[in-house]
Amino acid sequence: xxxxxxxxxxxxxxxxxxxxxxxxxxxxxxxxxxxxxxxxxxxxxxxxxxxxxxxxxxxxxxxxxxxxxxxxxxxxxxxxxxxxxxxxxxxxxxxxxxxxxxxxxxxxxxxxxxxxxxxxxxxxxxxxxxxxxxxxxxxxxxxxxxxxxxxxxxxxxxxxxxxxxxxxxxxxxxxxxxxxxxxxxxxxxxxxxxxxxxxxxxxxxxxxxxxxxxxxxxxxxxxxxxxxxxxxxxxxxxxxxxxxxxxxxxxxxxxxxxxxxxxxxxxxxxxxxxxxxxxxxxxxxxxxxxxxxxxxxxxxxxxx
Amino acid sequence: xxxxxxxxxxxxxxxxxxxxxxxxxxxxxxxxxxxxxxxxxxxxxxxxxxxxxxxxxxxxxxxxxxxxxxxxxxxxxxxxxxxxxxxxxxxxxxxxxxxxxxxxxxxxxxxxxxxxxxxxxxxxxxxxxxxxxxxxxxxxxxxxxxxxxxxxxxxxxxxxxxxxxxxxxxxxxxxxxxxxxxxxxxxxxxxxxxxxxxxxxxxxxxxxxxxxxxxxxxxxxxxxxxxxxxxxxxxxxxxxxxxx
Numbered sequence: 001x002x003x004x005x006x007x008x009x010x011x012x013x014x015x016x017x018x019x020x021x022x023x024x025x026x027x028x029x030x031x032x033x034x035x036x037x038x039x040x041x042x043x044x045x046x047x048x049x050x051x052x053x054x055x056x057x058x059x060x061x062x063x064x065x066x067x068x069x070x071x072x073x074x075x076x077x078x079x080x081x082x083x084x085x086x087x088x089x090x091x092x093x094x095x096x097x098x099x100x101x102x103x104x105x106x107x108x109x110x111x112x113x114x115x116x117x118x119x120x121x122x123x124x125x126x127x128x129x130x131x132x133x134x135x136x137x138x139x140x141x142x143x144x145x146x147x148x149x150x151x152x153x154x155x156x157x158x159x160x161x162x163x164x165x166x167x168x169x170x171x172x173x174x175x176x177x178x179x180x181x182x183x184x185x186x187x188x189x190x191x192x193x194x195x196x197x198x199x200x201x202x203x204x205x206x207x208x209x210x211x212x213x214x215x216x217x218x219x220x221x222x223x224x225x226x227x228x229x230x231x232x233x234x235x236x237x238x239x240x241x242x243x244x245x246x247x248x249x250x251x252x253x254x255x256x257x258x259x260x261x262x263x264x265x266x267x268x269x270x271x272x273x274x275x276x277x278x279x280x281x282x283x284x285x286x287x288x289x290x291x292x293x294x295x296x297x298x299x300x301x302x303x304x
Numbered sequence: 305x306x307x308x309x310x311x312x313x314x315x316x317x318x319x320x321x322x323x324x325x326x327x328x329x330x331x332x333x334x335x336x337x338x339x340x341x342x343x344x345x346x347x348x349x350x351x352x353x354x355x356x357x358x359x360x361x362x363x364x365x366x367x368x369x370x371x372x373x374x375x376x377x378x379x380x381x382x383x384x385x386x387x388x389x390x391x392x393x394x395x396x397x398x399x400x401x402x403x404x405x406x407x408x409x410x411x412x413x414x415x416x417x418x419x420x421x422x423x424x425x426x427x428x429x430x431x432x433x434x435x436x437x438x439x440x441x442x443x444x445x446x447x448x449x450x451x452x453x454x455x456x457x458x459x460x461x462x463x464x465x466x467x468x469x470x471x472x473x474x475x476x477x478x479x480x481x482x483x484x485x486x487x488x489x490x491x492x493x494x495x496x497x498x499x500x501x502x503x504x505x506x507x508x509x510x511x512x513x514x515x516x517x518x519x520x521x522x523x524x525x526x527x528x529x530x531x532x533x534x535x536x537x538x539x540x541x542x543x544x545x546x547x548x
Binding site for chain 2: 022023024025029030032033045053054056057058059060061062063064065066067069071074218267269270271272273274
């Protein structure tokens with residue numbers, strides 16, 4: 001097992017595979033199919049201070065090698081996550097979980113983080129400044145260095161847990177945003193959130209999504225994600241969690257070579273509910289094939 | 305929920321665009337009529353949700369209409385080929401609500417899930433009435449199948465080319481103890497308005513996963529937010545909130 005283990009912001013993971021927020025709910029649906037304790041950890045459904053229904057349906061559209069979603073951060077709100085979801089999760093998951101949070105103001109982010117920081121089950125706070133599907137918040141905090149840094153400072157002031165900033169690829173220069181987060185005290189960076197996209201129904205001539213635009217995820221975006229992980233990992237000293245279109249053990253190795261310490265798997269969980277289990281099981285033989293002894297040996301190891 | 309491989313036994317067209325697919329595999333996760341399966345098709349990213357029409361032992365019957373790339377690809381598949389299915393999805397219809405003489409109302413490709421329901425209600429000795437609504441005579445399917453179960457079956461067509469002319473609601477003037485319905489949303493709304501008893505209505509929505517993980521198919525109800533794929537697709541009359 002030690003071949004696979006990594007350390008993320010001082011917390012040991014049995015393996016680097018982490019289901020991404022929004023594709024794994026609070027874990028129970030998947031716990032019906034397999035023991036989710038095999039995961040490194042998972043990032044739970046994006047949580048906000050107040051409950052949210054999210055966007056009108058349709059929220060989903062098929063794309064080439066991927067999908068668009070415009071769910072819009074549907075969640076029961078932080079209080080109910082703490083009172084209902086976390087106790088339920090404790091029954092089927094016994095490792096530190098990654099708490100994914102989002103907000104509409106700096107104060108929102110800070111208060112949601114403060115409440116989740118007090119939960120012993122929470123290992124890391126993954127702060128989403130990159131949701132493309134909400135107005136007046138979300139991504140707007142992640143497209144500006146000063147605003148992203150402000151969120152980091154506000155969150156760091158109220159938490160003792162590692163803070164990982166989840167960044168948007170929908171920016172001109174992701175490296176400068178990552179550096180701003182690092183300078184403001186972030187403990188890690190995760191990237192990439194979805195790429196903003198749109199589909200139009202030829203029969204109705206209308207956008208397919210109720211919200212017009214949505215986030216593109218799936219294997220199609222993998223090369224974009226590898227490139228951005230590579231650029232950011234070279235520019236910062238804090239650990240980077242890579243994600244975007246990861247669907248196989250080979251993809252995990254590629255992300256780690258690009259500089260990722262851990263790797264999130266998103267859309268693949270929706271199509272193949274055992275995707276993460278399959279990846280974890282096939283990691284050792286895939287490592288053998290590429291003469292990799294331990295995963296920690298290859299982080300950022302590409303020669304490019 | 306279960307993920308497993310099914311083998312195609314037969315595939316036949318029922319009308320120009322509607323196909324009946326019989327598959328063999330592990331049906332053990334399918335517990336109620338009104339549930340659905342989610343089918344992986346090569347070259348397409350998202351699975352395609354299709355309602356369960358019938359289960360007999362390890363044989364699963366699905367009926368679907370060709371409406372896009374996924375269903376066209378499915379229609380081109382032949383016996384012996386295999387499909388990766390997620391089974392046992394959705395809540396399905398609650399038979400305990402039926403009373404002695406339930407009324408089943410289906411429109412177009414909303415008809416299939418009512419077949420296994422009718423079969424189970426008949427096995428319980430219930431007096432089952434069925435109204436099947438179609439646009440026109442050439443689109444009718446499974447009328448005889450419902451009759452063969454011993455259901456009092458009425459067909460309606462919008463253009464009057466067969467059966468009662470008009471909509472399913474034009475044939476609802478009969479005594480019943482509960483309504484079970486599945487069909488396009490305008491039909492469900494009309495049935496909802498005309499329904500004089502309790503009712504169970506099955507809804508459709510574009511889905512990401514089909515098993516409750518992505519929140520892609522959520523709707524608002526009187527009793528809170530529900531996922532069509534998980535707490536649905538069947539909602540009870542008293543919890544439905546229509547949105548415009």
